[in-house]
Amino acid sequence: MKKNITLPDELVFEVERNLVGKYYSTLSDVIRDGLRDILSIYGKKEGPREVAFNLYRRGEVTARQGAMICNLSLRDFLNLASNEEIYLQYGKKELEEDLA
Secondary structure, three states, rough: OOOOOOOOHHHHHHHHOOOEOOOOOOHHHHHHHHHHHHHHHHOOOOHOOOOHHHHHHOOOOHHHHHHHHHHHHHHHHHHHHHHHOOOOOOHHHHHHHOOO
């Protein structure tokens, strides 16, 4: 299965500079390996919402990134998060993302 994703230019630059050619052949290899690591940590029994909520609770992803993991709008993600008693985290990272 082929999927398209959008990555921030800075992230692609850092990954290509530090990983591609040294530890991995391609950016796709890095992404696949990273996703395998995430699945090994969170287990395949968890769906995308549970993974996104756990990452968001720990501050490892922004609300917008969590919504993207779930394939939801930001509003729907935040509504579902509030139903799970997950509180809105809005800091400098989220502000910069919203202004971009």
